[in-house]
Amino acid sequence: MKKAMAALILFLIETLLFYLYEMPLEAWAYSSVFILLIFGGWIILDEVQQRKKYKQLKNIQKEAEVYLETEHFGKPENAVEKEYQNLAEMLGRQWENARQEARCQISEANRYYIRWSHQIKTPIAALRLLLEEEEPDRAAMEGEIYRIEQYVEFALQYQRLEGGHKDLVFAHYSLESIVKKALKKTGVLFCRTKLALELGNLQTDVLTDEKWLVFVLEQVLTNAVKYTRKGKISIYLDPEKEKTLVVEDTGMGIRPEDLPRIFEWGYTGYNGRIKNRATGIGLALCRQTMEMLGHRISAKSEPGKGTCIYLDLAVDPVRDY
Incomplete structure (x- = not known):
């Protein structure tokens, strides 16, 4: 023109x-x-x-x-x-x-669901065997049902985290109330193992999302019970760090070479291979959830003496979550 x-x-x-x-x-x-x-x-x-x-x-x-x-x-x-x-x-x-990132996410999700599918077969098979007994062990059955429910919860939480449907509701909650809700969900595990439970002073409030923090505590407690044959599990506030919750067990502990990687996706470590029940999913979901909440999770351990999981719940109220 x-x-x-x-x-x-x-x-x-x-x-x-x-x-x-x-x-x-x-x-x-x-x-x-x-x-x-x-x-x-x-x-x-x-x-x-x-x-x-x-x-x-x-x-x-x-x-x-x-x-x-x-x-x-x-x-x-x-x-x-x-x-x-x-x-x-x-x-x-x-x-x-963006295309490469989407491919990686799809690949990661496929690996997750393949691992999840194999893992959920174990409690289902165990439950079927228990049902075939003349007098099924009710406590054992409840334990396997809890494991199935937990795996289903893993899948739901994974979808929420990856899909962006995090429905966060931040408010000030009683830490003691949150701990008791997590203990109520994991109570069946304590009944089966006869482990002692020791609760310290939890009289404080935390700014968090209750539903998501209960999920993290439930997984941490499940791991503590899984790797502790005898002794006790203690839950208390770290005397040196304000609003840091500690879950301490007297279990088998974690090897020094495995400790830095326990929060990685799919990493099971030496203990996981021994138990043959580790998925490498639970603690990774905990880390991702804690980061989403503005909290931090870390661990200290000594083989043969036990493990301490630290949940740092201090969060800036004006954080852009």
């Missing part, structure tokens, strides 16, 4: 000059034809180039797997085209990064 306007303006200027200087009509005609041929060819060539670029863009759109780079568009003719190409390349990189 701009080229056509330029041709028209030049034609009018040429006509005006010929008229003012009273030049022969034949010379004006030859000059006009020459201008029209030059500009016509220019316009046609430009149209061919634009159609070529249009086809290139359509081909790139059809082949969505193409990683956008400037060479796909050809050499830019001006600064504006160059900036558009830079913008397209930037968007292409963002799209590629």
Whole structure:
């Protein structure tokens, strides 16, 4: 369009000059034809180039797997085209990064559900065997049912964390009340193992989401019971750190080489391989949940003497969660 306007303006200027200087009509005609041929060819060539670029863009759109780079568009003719190409390349990189991230998330979810599917078969099989006995052990059955419920809760919490449906409700809650709710859920485990439970002074309030923190405590208590054959499990506030809850057991402890990795996805460590019941999921979910709440989780352990899990519940009330 701009080229056509330029041709028209030049034609009018040429006509005006010929008229003012009273030049022969034949010379004006030859000059006009020459201008029209030059500009016509220019316009046609430009149209061919634009159609070529249009086809290139359509081909790139059809082949969505193409990683956008400037060479796909050809050499830019001006600064504006160059900036558009830079913008397209930037968007292409963002799209590629998002695609790779989505692939990683899907792959991670697939690995999680494959592991989860294998793990949930164990309590189901154990429950079936118990049902075949003449006098089923009710306590053992309740324990296996609890494990199934826990695995189902894992799946639900994983979906909420990964899907962004975190429905957080932050408020000030009694820590003692939260601990008792977690103990009520895990009570069946304590009944089976006959472990002693020692509660320290928990008279404090914490700013948190009650539902999610109960889930974390439930998993920490389950692990403490799982790896403790005899002795006790103690729950108390760390005297040196304000609002840091400690869950301490007298179990088998964790090897020093495993300790830094116990909160990683899928990591079971030496104890998990011995017990053959570890999923490498529970503590990873705890870490992710605590980070979402603005809290921190850590561990100290000594093989043969037990483990301490620290839940640092101090949180800034104005934190952008």
